[in-house]
Amino acid sequence: xxxxxxxxxxxxxxxxxxxxxxxxxxxxxxxxxxxxxxxxxxxxxxxxxxxxxxxxxxxxxxxxxxxxxxxxxxxxxxxxxxxxxxxxxxxxxxxxxxxxxxxxxxxxxxxxxxxxxxxxxxxxxxxxxxxxxxxxxxxxxxxxxxxxxxxxxxxxxxxxxxxxxxxxxxxxxxxxxxxxxxxxxxxxxxxxx
Amino acid sequence: xxxxxxxxxxxxxxxxxxxxxxxxxxxxxxxxxxxxxxxxxxxxxxxxxxxxxxxxxxxxxxxxxxxxxxxxxxxxxxxxxxxxxxxxxxxxxxxxxxxxxxxxxxxxxxxxxxxxxxxxxxxxxxxxxxxxxxxxxxxxxxxxxxxxxxxxxxxxxxxxxxxxxxxxxxxxxxxxxxxxxxxxxxxxxxxxx
Numbered sequence: 001x002x003x004x005x006x007x008x009x010x011x012x013x014x015x016x017x018x019x020x021x022x023x024x025x026x027x028x029x030x031x032x033x034x035x036x037x038x039x040x041x042x043x044x045x046x047x048x049x050x051x052x053x054x055x056x057x058x059x060x061x062x063x064x065x066x067x068x069x070x071x072x073x074x075x076x077x078x079x080x081x082x083x084x085x086x087x088x089x090x091x092x093x094x095x096x097x098x099x100x101x102x103x104x105x106x107x108x109x110x111x112x113x114x115x116x117x118x119x120x121x122x123x124x125x126x127x128x129x130x131x132x133x134x135x136x137x138x139x140x141x142x143x144x145x146x147x148x149x150x151x152x153x154x155x156x157x158x159x160x161x162x163x164x165x166x167x168x169x170x171x172x173x174x175x176x177x178x179x180x181x182x183x184x185x186x187x188x189x190x191x192x193x
Numbered sequence: 194x195x196x197x198x199x200x201x202x203x204x205x206x207x208x209x210x211x212x213x214x215x216x217x218x219x220x221x222x223x224x225x226x227x228x229x230x231x232x233x234x235x236x237x238x239x240x241x242x243x244x245x246x247x248x249x250x251x252x253x254x255x256x257x258x259x260x261x262x263x264x265x266x267x268x269x270x271x272x273x274x275x276x277x278x279x280x281x282x283x284x285x286x287x288x289x290x291x292x293x294x295x296x297x298x299x300x301x302x303x304x305x306x307x308x309x310x311x312x313x314x315x316x317x318x319x320x321x322x323x324x325x326x327x328x329x330x331x332x333x334x335x336x337x338x339x340x341x342x343x344x345x346x347x348x349x350x351x352x353x354x355x356x357x358x359x360x361x362x363x364x365x366x367x368x369x370x371x372x373x374x375x376x377x378x379x380x381x382x383x384x385x386x
Contacts, residue, residue, distance in 0.1 A: 157354040166359045190383030
């Protein structure tokens with residue numbers, strides 16, 4: 001078996017154990033037992049419980065980013081359309097995750113709360129992609145943005161009701177994606193003026 | 194002593210007891226004991242523990258609203274300026290509350306989480322005030338807003354990073370009120386276009 005698929009199997013088992021016992025009662029030994037593997041074998045791939053949990057968070061967040069990065073890279077589509085699609089897709093992914101399996105969402109949420117470095121890298125990644133779309137829009141003449149980094153942070157904040165895990169956990173079920181679109185339209189109109 | 198000041202004394206004592214023992218271990222009897230009062234006397238003013246907790250939440254939220262309502266009522270100031278001041282003031286109040294006394298903020302947060310009717314009335318109140326400012330702006334010719342109620346909801350959502358209790362509890366310390374102002378400017382520019 002390739003190293004990648006062993007890693008993935010360990011991460012899958014970790015999520016299962018987390019789901020049953022919660023983060024406090026989940027350790028490398030429990031994951032090894034669930035896989036019928038020696039714990040020294042698990043340690044070969046993950047040096048500690050926190051490295052294991054970080055890897056769980058990282059894989060989860062990478063799955064969130066993949067469709068967003070496609071939108072960012074699609075340079076043939078005008079920037080305003082991409083900005084709207086990017087934010088909408090992010091909101092859709094988060095809403096779907098919490099509605100489809102709230103228990104699993106809670107597991108990932110509790111893991112990401114402690115994976116500060118992983119989450120910071122994820123936020124920076126989202127931020128950089130939005131800044132890239134904003135710079136593309138400036139080049140296209142769609143809007144004037146003097147500081148794409150500041151504006152990217154502002155747009156992430158303005159839309160956090162629709163994608164921040166704390167807000168999605170509280171209000172995900174009531175999320176109205178039409179309102180998300182209306183908010184994007186308003187923000188884009190603001191950028192254009 | 195007037196009924197109002199007895200009510201206030203009971204609510205103050207409730208907050209003290211909540212702070213020490215948390216909502217699960219705070220009952221009417223504990224509050225009465227803290228006040229050296231018979232519990233039947235407390236029950237004269239509050240029919241149940243949940244009525245008492247609701248009243249705590251209501252008073253807290255009324256304090257948040259008071260300065261906002263002043264801004265809403267100040268019809269001499271142009272609507273865009275009032276909209277910006279209203280949102281900024283809301284963000285400032287919440288930020289101050291969590292930074293000055295995070296423990297007390299946590300007490301109120303846990304109380305409001307269960308005071309659904311009180312919180313719904315508060316959200317409606319905020320919403321109605323924003324809609325009023327938006328309608329004033331339409332009359333002044335500052336912007337075109339086809340549905341002030343929908344737009345009010347949208348602005349509350351767009352600024353929730355700065356005032357929603359869950360977000361303030363998580364990120365209140367890092368809140369940059371300049372970014373709040375920049376967001377208001379962007380939203381107002383969007384409304385004007």
